[in-house]
Amino acid sequence: MADLQLDEPEPEVADDGVWLTCIECGETFAPFEGIRYTCDSCGGLLEVRYADLPTFEDFDSAAIADGVWRYDAALPFEEGVSLPEGGTPLHDVPRLEDDLGVERLRIKHEGMNPTGSFKDRGMTVGVRVAEKVGVDRLACASTGNTSAALSAYGARADLETLVLLPAGKVAAGKIAQASLHGARILEVDGNFDRCLDIVQDLADRGEAYLLNSLNPFRLEGQKTIGLEILEQFHAEEGAYPDRIVLPVGNAGNTAALYKAFRELVESGALDESDVPKLTGVQAAGSAPMVEAIEEGWEGIERWEDVETIATAIRIGNPVNAPKALPGIRETGGTAVAVSDEEITAAQRDLAGEGVGVEPASAASVAGLRKLRHEGVIEADEQVVCLTTGHLLKDPDAAAAAGSEPEPVPDETDAVLDHLAE
Numbered sequence: 273m274a275d276l277q278l279d280e281p282e283p284e285v286a287d288d289g290v291w292l293t294c295i296e297c298g299e300t301f302a303p304f305e306g307i308r309y310t311c312d313s314c315g316g317l318l319e320v321r322y323a324d325l326p327t328f329e330d331f332d333s334a335a336i337a338d339g340v341w342r343y344d345a346a347l348p349f350e351e352g353v354s355l356p357e358g359g360t361p362l363h364d365v366p367r368l369e370d371d372l373g374v375e376r377l378r379i380k381h382e383g384m385n386p387t388g389s390f391k392d393r394g395m396t397v398g399v400r401v402a403e404k405v406g407v408d409r410l411a412c413a414s415t416g417n418t419s420a421a422l423s424a425y426g427a428r429a430d431l432e433t434l435v436l437l438p439a440g441k442v443a444a445g446k447i448a449q450a451s452l453h454g455a456r457i458l459e460v461d462g463n464f465d466r467c468l469d470i471v472q473d474l475a476d477r478g479e480a481y482l483l484n485s486l487n488p489f490r491l492e493g494q495k496t497i498g499l500e501i502l503e504q505f506h507a508e509e510g511a512y513p514d515r516i517v518l519p520v521g522n523a524g525n526t527a528a529l530y531k532a533f534r535e536l537v538e539s540g541a542l543d544e545s546d547v548p549k550l551t552g553v554q555a556a557g558s559a560p561m562v563e564a565i566e567e568g569w570e571g572i573e574r575w576e577d578v579e580t581i582a583t584a585i586r587i588g589n590p591v592n593a594p595k596a597l598p599g600i601r602e603t604g605g606t607a608v609a610v611s612d613e614e615i616t617a618a619q620r621d622l623a624g625e626g627v628g629v630e631p632a633s634a635a636s637v638a639g640l641r642k643l644r645h646e647g648v649i650e651a652d653e654q655v656v657c658l659t660t661g662h663l664l665k666d667p668d669a670a671a672a673a674g675s676e677p678e679p680v681p682d683e684t685d686a687v688l689d690h691l692a693e
């Protein structure tokens with residue numbers, strides 16, 4: 273990794289060893305005074321910085337199952353608004369591992385979080401910050417999972433929650449969650465990126481506290497995915513994974529995992545050579561990050577028209593691209609686009625090993641298959657695929673990918689006859 277950029281001296285604005293730094297111009301800000309999501313001077317993305325960076329010994333609670341707050345030494349607080357979250361399984365998938373022909377394949381299933389996706393890890397920190405800075409209303413744009421998580425954590429904190437969703441493009445389970453947790457749901461006649469434009473406008477006008485991944489505190493919670501993978505994999509396999517393959521939408525996870533690894537390298541806990549290669553997967557119908565990597569561009573170009581069965585990653589303007597593109601490049605990773613057919617096939621592959629995921633999550637395994645086929649990922653690699661959301665999030669996609677129920681009469685003999693057919 274060329275430039276870790278984490279070694280700046282603690283600025284005067286720091287609060288208890290925590291501050292915000294602009295990744296573009298380096299300006300620093302007090303973390304909890306005033307509300308800002310981007311740099312006042314240049315509009316660049318902000319990153320949370322710490323005077324003390326942790327080593328693995330600082331993660332001292334008893335078990336991985338303790339989840340996000342096991343990693344409080346890497347976070348701005350000792351506790352958050354918690355349901356609780358994290359501590360997700362790292363599944364073995366022996367048949368898929370064999371079929372794909374890699375030395376080791378494990379599945380980090382973030383669908384096992386309280387609202388069924390990794391977003392909970394970000395919200396436990398983000399909603400805690402909302403409490404600290406004292407806001408009346410939380411808001412997000414969402415392809416579904418962010419809204420489900422924000423609604424639940426907003427309800428937990430007893431804060432008003434507003435979610436803006438692209439009309440007709442959000443899976444049923446996610447709308448049901450936002451609805452029952454009591455969020456006000458606005459269905460926008462436009463795609464996710466337009467919803468986020470509007471939420472940013474609302475936030476700039478002081479109408480709501482934005483809790484998309486543009487909010488740097490969200491990514492602090494999501495860092496714990498990377499910390500957990502390293503600890504779990506090392507405990508069970510005796511080494512760190514060579515590569516982490518993950519679906520990419522707004523590119524928050526790619527940015528968050530990269531930051532987790534940079535901080536560990538900076539503290540001396542992780543050797544640079546042990547940092548896993550971050551490998552992003554997008555749906556072919558919404559792949560601006562893949563385009564930027566393939567073309568060698570410094571930044572992405574926004575895609576106005578996006579379409580995919582994986583509605584969670586139907587995103588044409590990934591806001592975290594300035595943090596995530598270096599994450600992919602500096603770790604020696606890559607990015608690949610997969611078709612909807614490849615995504616559905618991977619969803620079936622995972623389900624066949626008992627791991628139920630939504631389409632966007634299956635993109636990681638589809639991407640691994642494609643890169644393995646192309647020889648980019650080699651047979652001797654130890655790989656973790658991140659599956660980001662639970663199968664029940666999108667029951668329609670699951671039913672369409674699965675088998676049809678077979679009608680039978682209510683007689684045992686008739687059932688046996690049917691089975692014998």
Ligand SMILES: Cc1ncc(COP(=O)(O)O)c(C=O)c1O
Pocket residue numbers: 389415417418519520521522523524525526584585630632633660661
């Ligand atoms: C299920 C699921 N997978 C993957 C993603 C992409 O994650 P990121 O936006 O962090 O790239 C999202 C949302 O963006 C999601 O909801």
Ligand SMILES: N[C@@H](CCOP(=O)(O)O)C(=O)O
Pocket residue numbers: 391412413414415416417418419483484485486521522524584585
């Ligand atoms: N897939 C996301 C899109 C928004 O991502 P965020 O991480 O910026 O909140 C969703 O579930 O809405």
